[in-house]
Amino acid sequence: MVYAFVRSKTNVLDQDSPWAKAALAKLRRGIGKTPGENPEIWEITLGDLPKQLTFKGKDDNYKPTAAEWAIHTALTLYALHRQGKSASMSAAGNSLGAAARKLKSPDGNNEQSLKRRFDAVTTAKDLPELAHHARGLVQLFKAAEPPVTLDYPRFAADLYRYQFTDARDQVRLRWGQDFWASARDSAEKTENGQG
Structure with a gap:
């Protein structure tokens, strides 16, 4: 559900309309804040949110749900990524690891940094820390020529799962596999006499 919700929101945000441009600007102001902290983005991050993804508990213990955190983080980072760009910065199949891999220079000069x-992103202890470090990667995606896209609906779904201890390592593993895929693929080609 998180995936479908973010996909529908990025589709709306990708429209060339005054509302979408204003919404992206508002979302950028929500970066680094908690999901309930900035009322001007609630229409975007909470509007039409399925009831199953919202808080179900006692009023005295109200906190944003895992889904609200994931959606808020993905959409605010998407707005940062889209800043100054006319095309969508979301592309299906481009996980966080795959997108980061595309930043590697052909000569490997930037691999260690x-x-x-x-x-730093993959070892974050919680979602706010992950979001802080992911912001730096998104800025690199945006600055690359051509810009590197990210599958934001998938990223949101991964962020949702990351918040659950039993799923966190699975998310990290998939990101790591995608990040190191080019090295693995090159090694396989060399072994098969193709390199």
């Missing part, structure tokens, strides 16, 4: 940034 990129790995440090990527590792």
Whole structure:
């Protein structure tokens, strides 16, 4: 459900309309804040949110749900990524690891610094820390020529799962596999006499 919700929101945000441009600007102001902290983005991050993804508990213990955190984080980072861009910065199949891999220079000059940034994201103890480090990667995606896209609906679904201890390592593993895929693929080609 998180995936479908974020996909529908990014589709709306990708429209060339005054509302979408204003919404992206508002979302950028929500970066680094908690899901309930900025009322001007609630229409975007909470509007039409399925009831199953919202809070179900006692009023005295109200906190954003895992889904609300994931959606808020993905959409605010998407707005940062889209800033100054006319095309969508979301592309199906481009996980966080795959997108980060695309930042590697052909000569490998930036691999260690990129790995440090990527590792900071994947070893984050909680979602706010992950979001902080992911912001730096998103800025690199945006600055790359051509810009590197990210599958934001998938990223949101991964962020949702990351918040559950039993799923966190699965998310990290998939991101790591995608990040190191080019090295693995090159090694396989060399072994098969194709390199």
